[in-house]
Structures are given as structure tokens and as C-alpha cells.
Amino acid sequence: MQLIFQDPFSSLNPVHNIRYHLARPLQIFGHARGEREVTEQVLALLRRVSLSPAEQFIEKYPHQLSGGQRQRVAIARALAVQPEVLLADEPVSMLDVSIRLDILNLLLRLKDEEKLAFLFITHDIASARYFAEDTLVMYAGQTVEGGPSDEIIQEPKHPYTQLLLSAAPDPERIQAGAGSKELTARGEIPSLITPPTGCRFHPRCPHAMPVCKERFPGRTNLGNGHWTNCYLYGAGDESPKTDTSVAQGAD
Numbered sequence: 578m579q580l581i582f583q584d585p586f587s588s589l590n591p592v593h594n595i596r597y598h599l600a601r602p603l604q605i606f607g608h609a610r611g612e613r614e615v616t617e618q619v620l621a622l623l624r625r626v627s628l629s630p631a632e633q634f635i636e637k638y639p640h641q642l643s644g645g646q647r648q649r650v651a652i653a654r655a656l657a658v659q660p661e662v663l664l665a666d667e668p669v670s671m672l673d674v675s676i677r678l679d680i681l682n683l684l685l686r687l688k689d690e691e692k693l694a695f696l697f698i699t700h701d702i703a704s705a706r707y708f709a710e711d712t713l714v715m716y717a718g719q720t721v722e723g724g725p726s727d728e729i730i731q732e733p734k735h736p737y738t739q740l741l742l743s744a745a746p747d748p749e750r751i752q753a754g755a756g757s758k759e760l761t762a763r764g765e766i767p768s769l770i771t772p773p774t775g776c777r778f779h780p781r782c783p784h785a786m787p788v789c790k791e792r793f794p795g796r797t798n799l800g801n802g803h804w805t806n807c808y809l810y811g812a813g814d815e816s817p818k819t820d821t822s823v824a825q826g827a828d
């Protein structure tokens with residue numbers, strides 16, 4: 578498993594060139610030995626992330642590259658280890674809007690062609706829909722809704738997911754005007770050191786009931802792999818999970 582970090586301006590060491598950044602993981606993990614083999618593999622990695630002609634990039638330093646090119650190098654560095662899973666933490670949010678789609682499409686190509694699994698963490702629910710088959714929505718350390726991405730976007734059930742979607746720019750909703758479905762945000766994101774009891778969204782939820790403050794609801798299955806933890810849909814068919822180690826979506 579390897580990480581792709583959010584900020585390619587700080588995840589590459591400014592005093593080392595691209596060859597060094599890619600040769601190190603190849604050598605440490607024993608995937609290439611000898612200068613010639615290392616160079617060949619570094620060039621191959623640069624081509625896999627569409628940095629070509631690769632020979633022109635191999636001796637460059639991070640400051641000589643654009644943000645998108647740096648992120649491609651960071652992705653190549655992650656690939657050098659031959660991972661099965663990539664954890665991409667907001668991999669496009671630091672990039673110029675015009676090149677975000679290029680990087681997302683590169684990651685999609687790696688996912689589909691090289692059968693890599695991705696855990697893609699984002700606050701941008703639109704890119705989650707574009708990228709991921711399944712989406713988990715997390716609020717203050719609790720996963721509150723999950724299922725197929727299209728279903729989550731088109732039929733959001735949890736009030737926090739509805740709030741997230743209402744905050745995302747949507748030309749159709751703007752045209753629909755006042756009649757469109759929209760939630761009003763209220764309150765602040767809670768302290769994660771002393772989070773609210775029960776459902777952590779209850780201080781901000783327009784539908785909060787007394788029970789919401791007391792206990793976190795169990796998971797209610799809604800069909801088609803779609804589920805939520807919210808008393809609006811019952812107390813849950815399953816006991817609530819406390820595990821917060823897997824998350825995709827906003828916090």
C-alpha cells in the first residue's frame with residue numbers, strides 16, 4: 578500500500594532530482610539493481626504517468642515542474658513500490674482546476690488498466706462520484722452513509738450527505754431556483770476531542786430528535802448496497818460500528 582499526498586509542492590524533496598525520487602523506492606524494495614536497470618525503470622515509471630519524453634524529465638528538479646507534473650512524479654513514486662492499493666488523500670485539491678481532470682483521468686486509467694485498488698479521500702463529492710464506484714460519507718469520525726456512488730449522489734438519505742450535496746455547485750439546481758431541495762447549514766464542525774454524544778451531527782441536524790443525542794443509530798440497509806446510520810430510517814438493522822479506520826468522503 579502506498580500514499581499519494583495532497584500537496585505535491587511539499588511531498589517532493591526540493592534538493593533531489595526526479596531520478597533520485599523514483600530510484601530510491603525501486604532500490605529499497607529491490608525492484609531494480611544496477612544503474613542501467615534503475616534508469617530504465619525510472620523512465621518506464623515516468624511514461625506510465627504520461628510524463629514524456631521521459632528523458633527530459635528524469636534529471637529535472639521539482640521546482641522546474643508544474644503542479645500537475647509534480648503530482649505525476651508523486652504518483653510514479655508510489656507506483657515504484659508495486660503496490661496493490663493506493664491511498665490518495667485529496668490528490669487533486671492543491672492543483673489548478675484546469676489540470677485536476679487530467680490527474681483524475683490518470684488515476685482512473687491506473688485503476689482500470691493496472692487493476693489497482695484506490696481509497697480516495699476527498700471533500701469534493703463530485704470528484705468522488707466521478708472516480709469511485711462506492712462512496713462512504715464520514716462526519717466527525719463516524720461513517721454515516723455508504724453505497725454505490727451514483728445512488729448516494731442521486732438519493733442521499735443522511736442529512737449530512739444532503740447538506741454536502743447542497744453545498745456542491747450544481748448548475749441545474751441554480752436554474753431550478755427556490756423550489757430546489759436544499760438544506761440550510763447551521764452550527765459549527767464539532768470538536769473531535771470532545772465530540773457530541775450520540776449522532777455527532779445532531780447539533781447541526783434540522784431533523785434531530787431526543788434519541789439522536791443519546792445513542793448513535795445502527796446501520797439501516799436501504800437496498801442496492803445503500804445504507805445509512807440515521808434514526809430517520811429506523812434504529813438500524815445492525816449494531817453501530819465504532820471503527821473509524823476506513824473513510825471516504827468528507828469529514
Ligand code: SF4
Pocket residue numbers: 735736737776777778779780782783784785786789794806807808809
Ligand atoms: S440520527 Fe438524528 S441527528 Fe443524526 S442525522 Fe439522523 S435525524 Fe439527524
